[in-house]
Amino acid sequence: MDMTYAGAESKVARRKRSAIARYAAPYLFISPWILGFLFFTLGPLVFSLTMSFYDWPVVGERTFVGLENYRSMLFEDPQFWESLWITVKFAAIYVPFNIVMSFLLALMLHHITFASGFFRTAFYLPSVISGVALVTIWSWIYSREYGLLNFMLSFVGIDGPNWLGDPNLAIVAIIIASLWGLGGTMLILLTGLKAIPKELYEAATVSGVPGWAQMVFITLPMLGPMLLFTFITSIISAFQQLTIALLLTKGGPLGSTYFFAMYIYDNAFKYFDMGYAAAGSWVMFIIVLLLSLGVMRWSAAWVYYEGEVRENDGDRNA
Amino acid sequence: MLNRKSIIGSLMVLAMAGTATARAEETLRFATWDTDESLAIQQEIAKKFEEKHPGVKVQVEPYADGYDQKLIAAFGAGNPPDVMYMWNFPQYYTSLKPLDDLIAKDAAELKPDDFPQGLMNTVRVEGKTYGMPSGFTTQVVFYNKDMFAKAGVEEPKDGWTWDDLRAKAAKFRDEPNKVYGFAVDAKPDPYDFEQFLWSNGTKYISDDGKKIDGYMNSDAAAQVLDMFADMAKKQEAITLNLGDDTSGSTLFKGGKIAMFQSAMWSKSGIDASGIKYGVAPLPKFGDKTAHSALGVSAISIAKDAAHPDLAWEFVKFFSSPEAVAMRVNDLPVRTSVAEEKGMTKDPIYKPFFDILATSNTETHAFLKNANWGKVQDNLARAIEATMIDQGNAKQHLDDAVNRSKRLIK
Numbered sequence: 095m096d097m098t099y100a101g102a103e104s105k106v107a108r109r110k111r112s113a114i115a116r117y118a119a120p121y122l123f124i125s126p127w128i129l130g131f132l133f134f135t136l137g138p139l140v141f142s143l144t145m146s147f148y149d150w151p152v153v154g155e156r157t158f159v160g161l162e163n164y165r166s167m168l169f170e171d172p173q174f175w176e177s178l179w180i181t182v183k184f185a186a187i188y189v190p191f192n193i194v195m196s197f198l199l200a201l202m203l204h205h206i207t208f209a210s211g212f213f214r215t216a217f218y219l220p221s222v223i224s225g226v227a228l229v230t231i232w233s234w235i236y237s238r239e240y241g242l243l244n245f246m247l248s249f250v251g252i253d254g255p256n257w258l259g260d261p262n263l264a265i266v267a268i269i270i271a272s273l274w275g276l277g278g279t280m281l282i283l284l285t286g287l288k289a290i291p292k293e294l295y296e297a298a299t300v301s302g303v304p305g306w307a308q309m310v311f312i313t314l315p316m317l318g319p320m321l322l323f324t325f326i327t328s329i330i331s332a333f334q335q336l337t338i339a340l341l342l343t344k345g346g347p348l349g350s351t352y353f354f355a356m357y358i359y360d361n362a363f364k365y366f367d368m369g370y371a372a373a374g375s376w377v378m379f380i381i382v383l384l385l386s387l388g389v390m391r392w393s394a395a396w397v398y399y400e401g402e403v404r405e406n407d408g409d410r411n412a
Numbered sequence: 413m414l415n416r417k418s419i420i421g422s423l424m425v426l427a428m429a430g431t432a433t434a435r436a437e438e439t440l441r442f443a444t445w446d447t448d449e450s451l452a453i454q455q456e457i458a459k460k461f462e463e464k465h466p467g468v469k470v471q472v473e474p475y476a477d478g479y480d481q482k483l484i485a486a487f488g489a490g491n492p493p494d495v496m497y498m499w500n501f502p503q504y505y506t507s508l509k510p511l512d513d514l515i516a517k518d519a520a521e522l523k524p525d526d527f528p529q530g531l532m533n534t535v536r537v538e539g540k541t542y543g544m545p546s547g548f549t550t551q552v553v554f555y556n557k558d559m560f561a562k563a564g565v566e567e568p569k570d571g572w573t574w575d576d577l578r579a580k581a582a583k584f585r586d587e588p589n590k591v592y593g594f595a596v597d598a599k600p601d602p603y604d605f606e607q608f609l610w611s612n613g614t615k616y617i618s619d620d621g622k623k624i625d626g627y628m629n630s631d632a633a634a635q636v637l638d639m640f641a642d643m644a645k646k647q648e649a650i651t652l653n654l655g656d657d658t659s660g661s662t663l664f665k666g667g668k669i670a671m672f673q674s675a676m677w678s679k680s681g682i683d684a685s686g687i688k689y690g691v692a693p694l695p696k697f698g699d700k701t702a703h704s705a706l707g708v709s710a711i712s713i714a715k716d717a718a719h720p721d722l723a724w725e726f727v728k729f730f731s732s733p734e735a736v737a738m739r740v741n742d743l744p745v746r747t748s749v750a751e752e753k754g755m756t757k758d759p760i761y762k763p764f765f766d767i768l769a770t771s772n773t774e775t776h777a778f779l780k781n782a783n784w785g786k787v788q789d790n791l792a793r794a795i796e797a798t799m800i801d802q803g804n805a806k807q808h809l810d811d812a813v814n815r816s817k818r819l820i821k
Contacts, residue, residue, distance in 0.1 A: 152488040153507045170818050238656050239590075259655025261800070346599070347655060348797050363481055365785050366503065 142372040150369035163373035174374070176349065177357040178381075180265070184353065185332035188269050192328045193321065196279035203280070204287040214284070221277030225337035232271045233258075233342055261350035264343050268351050271338050279324045286320035287313070318397035325393075326386050333382050354378060439469045440722050441493035443486075445479035449680070450741045457735045461726055468722060490716070494723040495730075498535075498543045498712040502782050505537040509713040512541050514724050522728060526746045530772025534708045537779065543710035544731045547742030549676035550704040550771060551607060552763045553577070553695070557688040559584065559670040568671075568692035570766075574639060577671065577695045581648040584670040594649035594671045595660040596640045598799035602788045603705060603776060604675075605795065608636045610703035610774045611696065616791065617820075621780030624820055628791060629809035636697075637798045637805035645802040654799065675707055676742050676764065693763040703774060704767040709742065787816040 121128070146164070149157045167174045203214055223231075235242045236257040244254025257267045290313065298308050314321075336355040339345060345352035345360075358378065362371035444454050451474050458470035473493055475482040480500065486492045487507050498504065515524055524532075527545060535543040553568065560567050565583050568576070581593025602616075609615050614632040617624050627633070643649040650669065652660050664672035665685035672678070673694070682689055696702045711730050713723045729735055736749045743764055744750045755761040778784040794812035798805045 152484045153504055166818075172815055233657070236655070239658070256655045259800075264655070343655075346796065347800060349793055360789075366484055 142375060145369050145372035146376050148369040150367075150372070152366045152368060156369075159369070163370050164377070167370065167373055167377065173352075173357060177352050177354045180350070180352060181333055181335070181354040184265060184269065184335060185329060188272055188332045188335075189325070189328045191269070191273060192276050192279055193324055195273065196276045196324065197283050197317075197321075199276070199280045200283035200287055203284055214281075218277040218281055221275040223274075226341060228271070228274060229338055229341040232267075232274075232338075236267055236342075258343055259347055261348045264347060264351045268335075268338055268342065271342065272332075272335065279328065282324055283317065283320055286317045290316040315398050318393075319399060322389070322393045322397045326389055329385055329389070330382055333378060437467055437469050438719060438722060439471050440495065440719055440726055441471050441473060442726065443473045443475055443479075443483060443493040443496040445475060445497050447474060447476045453739055453741060457730060457738055460735070460738075461729050464729070465722075465725065470726065487714070492714040492716065494717040494719050495711060495713055495726050497546075498710045499708065500778070501535060501537045501542050501710075501712075502779060502784070504712075505540075505542045507715050508542040509715050509717065509720065509723075510540045510542060511544065511713070511724075511727070515541060515544075518728060522731060523746075523748075526748050527731075528745070528747060528768055528772065530706060530768055531708055531745055533772060533775055534706055534779070535710045535712075543712035544727055545708050545745040546711045546730055546736070547709045547739045548745055548768075549707045549742055550764050550767045551604060551673060551675050551694055552704075552767075553671050553673050553692045554664060554678065554682060554689050555671045555692055556664065556667060556669075557690050559667065563670070565670075567690060568695075570693060570763075572692065572695050574695045574697055578643060578648050581643070581671060582646070585647050587647065590650075590668060592647065592650040592669050594643065594673075595652050595663060595669050596644050596649040596799070597652045597660065598796050599653040599792065600795060602791050602795070603778065604707070605705075606774075606777060607694065607703050607705040607771075608697075609633050611694070611700060612636050613697075613700055615774060616777040617780055617784075617787075619775070619780065622820065624787065624816060625813050628816075629806065629813045631806070634805040634809055637795060637809070638803055641798050641802045641805065644799060651799055677707075680741065691760050691763050693767055701770050702767060704771045705776070706768075706771055707742075708745075781820060783819040786819050790815045 147158060147160055149159045149162075199217055203210065203217065206213055220228075234240075238244065238254070238256045238259065241254070241257070243257065247254040255263055257263050294312050294316070295308060298312060303311070334355050335353050336359060339351045339353050339356055340359065343351045345356050354374075355378070358371050358374040361367045361374060442454075442458060444451065446454055451472075454474075455472050458472050462468055462470055479497070480503075483492070483496060484503075487504070492507070498508070501508075515522060531545040531548055532541070535541055535545060555568060557567070563583055565580050568580070577594065584591060584593035586592075606616055609632065612632045612635060614627060614630045616628045616633075618627055640649075644651045650663065652658070652663075660669070660672050661674065661678045661681055663669045664674075664678075665682060665687065667687065671692075694702045694704055711727055713720065713727060717723045731745075733746055733749050733752075736744045736746045737753070743761070744753065744755070750756050750761075750765060756765045778788070781787070790812040791809075794805075794808040797808040797811075801808070
């Protein structure tokens with residue numbers, strides 16, 4: 095009896111222990127991520143928010159100024175609005191181009207049967223090149239006197255413009271250079287295309303649905319979530335545009351490519367005004383957040399998730 | 413089993429040995445922005461200092477590009493180098509050690525009077541000295557002797573004016589071959605550019621650092637800018653830095669421009685190119701006195717230096733005639749060294765020194781106002797706009813002043 099009792103007790107203990115293990119183990123497994131998040135994301139996030147309420151030079155006294163950084167940025171600093179406007183213009187052109195061109199490329203690669211692996215690599219490769227190398231290449235391409243682009247144009251009798259020296263053209267040059275990286279977006283869309291069940295097309299073909307209609311009623315809806323994802327990430331990367339402008343044009347000529355991220359960068363690392371720069375980053379965060387939320391909201395109108403049941407769908411089934 | 417005690421024992425011995433060597437050898441950290449040959453010179457000087465101070469090790473930290481970012485990060489983290497190169501005194505002076513008392517104490521050895529006043533002006537903030545000049549350059553005009561001879565143009569002389577320069581430059585214009593007389597920088601460093609305003613009787617900002625309206629956008633300032641834009645328009649000069657990064661020194665070394673305004677930092681490259689060149693002083697505006705910007709490398713001590721006494725010893729040695737004479741990539745900051753080397757008489761070096769005498773009357777704008785960095789960017793844009801526009805300087809400068817008003821209080 096004693097033994098049985100002892101055995102029962104140990105069983106309870108064991109069960110208790112295993113319960114702890116059962117609950118703790120998963121957290122233990124994801125702890126590297128949790129720690130990383132705390133130290134490298136949440137920590138700096140809180141830190142930068144604090145910073146944004148201070149006059150925070152790197153060297154010297156820090157003083158609490160409340161919302162002063164935000165106030166003077168929004169109401170007194172013309173540079174803020176100008177750089178924001180340039181960024182919005184850039185995004186308005188870059189984002190649609192990035193998605194449409196990636197989509198067309200993905201579509202092409204999806205249907206290509208000849209050396210498809212080679213073409214996929216070839217189109218994806220440019221997006222792997224690091225920012226600095228990319229910019230070096232483009233500065234050769236755009237060079238007025240010795241550039242590849244103007245050299246090509248000279249064959250068709252066009253006297254090439256000063257791409258990076260003309261305030262109206264420099265932003266175009268940056269958009270083109272940025273589109274160089276669309277391989278990443280293309281790959282996501284290509285994956286999406288591959289995942290669309292063939293039966294849908296077969297059924298449509300059998301029913302005599304023409305190609306364009308298959309595109310509109312099958313491909314695009316099925317690709318919806320992927321398009322939404324690339325839409326949002328494109329907006330984010332457009333707002334974070336820094337490397338190319340910083341290295342290719344340094345924001346010039348005449349500030350025509352002075353992006354919002356560069357404005358933040360300059361405040362932080364050129365004027366060493368960390369509080370002001372932190373406030374700028376938070377403004378950017380809020381803008382991007384609002385835009386993303388807006389897109390998510392709007393996406394309900396055009397993104398269809400497989401297996402999703404909608405209210406009016408019910409009516410149709412009834 | 414390996415004896416645990418013996419392991420602990422040997423670890424302790426090792427630890428003790430470590431502290432012992434650390435005590436015997438003091439390490440002085442010295443940060444510099446120099447690279448290549450200039451860096452080699454610093455390392456040479458550091459080695460000489462080590463020889464004179466047995467047991468001291470100088471750790472030369474070459475931050476190169478992004479010097480300021482790295483230095484300010486070191487200050488921000490509370491771990492600055494003991495001794496460092498310095499130029500932006502308004503930015504850092506609160507973290508630097510004032511040197512006036514030390515200079516006075518060691519005046520007999522240091523001989524502060526040997527340093528030209530103009531150079532000392534660049535290391536002072538609010539009347540206190542925060543560094544010692546270690547090398548400098550003024551601005552000059554390099555000219556290609558062969559091109560002048562071939563075109564039959566008379567070489568520049570002392571006391572020449574901008575009108576003279578323009579007249580000469582016009583004679584070199586050869587559009588099909590892209591050869592020009594001069595080069596105008598569309599994005600000059602505003603720091604250096606102020607020399608032209610000084611030479612034309614104005615400046616960026618009032619001496620008390622509180623007023624830019626009527627200075628930066630004065631008629632005299634606009635006149636300077638319009639002149640450069642007009643030179644580009646009439647193709648007396650090629651415009652640099654308009655979306656192209658071909659440098660003036662590259663064009664000059666390649667025989668594409670006959671005259672090139674620059675400073676000591678271009679000289680070694682031009683020497684290496686093997687072209688025959690002469691050096692002329694900066695031209696004057698009419699009969700006004702020409703002034704030059706001063707590019708000064710100085711050396712400073714961090715307020716919280718780990719080895720303050722040793723740091724001062726190092727600064728003293730760095731400023732000694734011996735060390736100053738070793739710096740061949742810029743100009744000697746000691747008058748005695750320059751004279752001893754015969755540089756003040758040498759036709760190549762003489763123009764650099766001549767203008768120094770007239771360049772101690774003005775103070776660079778950034779030493780007058782803490783917000784200058786931001787103002788300067790608006791100004792740089794006005795200069796660039798004038799070059800792209802090929803004129804209308806007044807309008808662009810007015811715009812820069814309006815944008816900067818909130819920063820000047």
